[in-house]
Structure formats: structure tokens, C-alpha cells
Amino acid sequence: MRRPDDAGRTVVVFDVDGTLVDSERDGHRVAFDAAFAAAGLPYRWSVEAYGRLLDVTGGRRRIAVFLEEQEYEPEEASVLAAALHADKTARFRELVAQGRVPARPGVPELIADLQKAGVTLAVATTGTLAWVEPLLERLFGADTFAEVVTGTDVRTLKPDPAVYREVLARLGVGPEQALAVEDSANGLTAALDAGLPCVVVTNDYTRGQDFTGALAVFDGFNDPDAAALLRQSAPWR
Known part of the structure; x- marks a missing residue:
């Protein structure tokens, strides 16, 4: 996997299920x-x-x-x-x-834009490595994410912050240099407890959950405000 060039670089850490993909x-x-x-x-x-x-x-x-x-x-x-x-x-x-698990609308374009901007991309998911890795490769390519940490890699799952802490440790960055993107209250709790600010992009299952503490909450990645916030190159504080 691609490694970040600079430990001070801005990092965006994505959840997978319900966030990157409609799964x-x-x-x-x-x-x-x-x-x-x-x-x-x-x-x-x-x-x-x-x-x-x-x-x-x-x-x-x-x-x-x-x-x-x-x-x-x-x-x-x-x-x-x-x-x-x-x-x-x-x-x-x-x-x-079979290609039956698609990316959410707006996600491929966002990923491409973040890559062009030099933002380091990572994944923190409770999903298992056996399906997460082939899914990410199929949709985004093998070298898109600098680190992919799954439920296979940690002992405790979200809302525990272990998966986010492991991502940060592997990248060698602090939570102040990163932004989490989640779809659920459990994911938001995990990110906040690891010290990361978190943007929530809801789906049909999570809309209406309590997202107190989120930096922002959006209904989809095609929301212009969501796209603008996530494309920022400065730390999100």
C-alpha cells in the first residue's frame, strides 16, 4: 500500500460499510x-x-x-x-x-480529488479483511489507501476507538492531523474517542441517529457543502 510522504500531511480516514459503499x-x-x-x-x-x-x-x-x-x-x-x-x-x-456492491454516489470523484490534493487516505472499518480488501481494490484501486485497518486487526470493534488508534499509529500521525468520515453513531463515537474530528454522511439506515459532537452531518457525498468540507487541505478544527 502507498505510504504517506510526510508524517505531517493531512489524513482522511473513511469507514467502509454504509460510508464508502452501499453495502x-x-x-x-x-x-x-x-x-x-x-x-x-x-x-x-x-x-x-x-x-x-x-x-x-x-x-x-x-x-x-x-x-x-x-x-x-x-x-x-x-x-x-x-x-x-x-x-x-x-x-x-x-x-x-460480481460488482453488486457499489460506491456511494459522489465517492469516486471525492477520492480522486483528495488524491490530487495530496491528502493521505486511510480506512478504519469493523468489516473483515477477507472482503474489505477486494472491495476496495475493485472500486478504488490497490494503492489508493495508505493504510487499511479492519475488524480483523483489532480486538474490540466500534464504538470502541481501537481501529482509529491503530490507523493513526500505523501512519505515524496524531488525531489533530486527521479527519474521520463515518455514517453511524457508533462510528462517530469511535472516531471522537480516538480524538479525531468526524464528518458524518448518513444513509437510509442511520439517518435520524444522534450525531452530537460531529463536525458536520450530511445526507450524501453529492451535497456541495459536504464535498467542499472534505476537499479542504487544512486540518479540520
């Missing part, structure tokens, strides 16, 4: 349901039900919490969740390979 409703949810069906389980997650489950970060943990709600014992839920999540990840990778 939750017609990507992960579909793959989860297919994994349930393949395992002979009767569960299917409606659009609305999946939206509620997104309060639990991390796909494996999301399945385990759901199974415990179905009265599985915690240990049994954990073992079954691991198997289901592995199958779901393989199915989601197929969706990625």
Missing part, C-alpha cells in the same frame, strides 16, 4: 440470509429488522447476539455464529466480485 441492505443482509438458508436455518432478516441489528457492530457478533435472542446458549451461539459468518463472508465476496 448493508442489499449486500451484507442478502449474504447473511443466504448463509442462514444454506445452514438449514429458518431465519431471514427483513430490511427493517436488519436495520435494528446494525446497532451491533461486527457481523459475527451481530449473528451471535441474534442467535442468543432466539434462545441459543451463548457458547452454542458463538460457535454457530463463527460458521455462519465464514459462509456469509464468502458469499459477500462473490457479490463484490
Whole structure:
């Protein structure tokens, strides 16, 4: 991956699910349901039900919490969740390979503009490396992001700030030199607790959440004010 030329350079750190890409409703949810069906389980997650489950970060943990709600014992839920999540990840990778997980409108243009401006780009996501890496390569190219830190790399997931702290450590920059871009209250909390200012760009699942503390909140990347703020080359304070 491309390394930043200068430790003092401005950094923009993006979340992936729901932020860079439209992936939750017609990507992960579909793959989860297919994994349930393949395992002979009767569960299917409606659009609305999946939206509620997104309060639990991390796909494996999301399945385990759901199974415990179905009265599985915690240990049994954990073992079954691991198997289901592995199958779901393989199915989601197929969706990625088929081009069925698109970037959000305005994101490719923003990424290109930030690159031209010399801004260092990074990723901090709770998603697993197995699908995050091929997705980013397909949509943005292999060398776009200086660092990609995923839920595979840290022990605790958002809203814990571990993934942001790891990105900063790898880049060798302080939080005052970086800006986070998130779509959810959990992501916002993680960024703020790591000391990063955070811009929130909502989607249909996260619109209406509490974004107290955000530097700004926008409905999409095509909002002219969002584009102008994110294209700034100076630190965001």
C-alpha cells in the first residue's frame, strides 16, 4: 500500500460499510440470509429488522447476539455464529466480485480529488479483511489507501476507538492531523474517542441517529457543502 510522504500531511480516514459503499441492505443482509438458508436455518432478516441489528457492530457478533435472542446458549451461539459468518463472508465476496456492491454516489470523484490534493487516505472499518480488501481494490484501486485497518486487526470493534488508534499509529500521525468520515453513531463515537474530528454522511439506515459532537452531518457525498468540507487541505478544527 502507498505510504504517506510526510508524517505531517493531512489524513482522511473513511469507514467502509454504509460510508464508502452501499453495502448493508442489499449486500451484507442478502449474504447473511443466504448463509442462514444454506445452514438449514429458518431465519431471514427483513430490511427493517436488519436495520435494528446494525446497532451491533461486527457481523459475527451481530449473528451471535441474534442467535442468543432466539434462545441459543451463548457458547452454542458463538460457535454457530463463527460458521455462519465464514459462509456469509464468502458469499459477500462473490457479490463484490460480481460488482453488486457499489460506491456511494459522489465517492469516486471525492477520492480522486483528495488524491490530487495530496491528502493521505486511510480506512478504519469493523468489516473483515477477507472482503474489505477486494472491495476496495475493485472500486478504488490497490494503492489508493495508505493504510487499511479492519475488524480483523483489532480486538474490540466500534464504538470502541481501537481501529482509529491503530490507523493513526500505523501512519505515524496524531488525531489533530486527521479527519474521520463515518455514517453511524457508533462510528462517530469511535472516531471522537480516538480524538479525531468526524464528518458524518448518513444513509437510509442511520439517518435520524444522534450525531452530537460531529463536525458536520450530511445526507450524501453529492451535497456541495459536504464535498467542499472534505476537499479542504487544512486540518479540520
